[in-house]
Amino acid sequence: DRWPGRTDHVECETLDQERRALDAGADALLLDNMGPSLVRDAVEIADTHAAQHGTRRALLDVSGTITLNTVGDYADTGA
DSSP: OOSTTOOOEEEESSHHHHHHHHHTTOSEEEEESOOHHHHHHHHHHHHHHHHHHTOOOOEEEEESSOOTTTHHHHHTTTO
16 A cells, blocks of 8 residues: 555445445445445445455445435445
């Protein structure tokens, strides 16, 4: 790492983008405009990636489609 201690954030709109960001070493992912089901899949991908590489799971931040009516669904995703 060129800059130890720096956190690399990547915005992802698809699971493929998430996989590529994780493979590139991203520390934090902004999951943008993903529904709760897709966020659950993203959490599983991040967990699996961390387990396979012996690293800490990337921080997952969710944005875009959260409302007062859906916040509970997102809270249950594990992100």
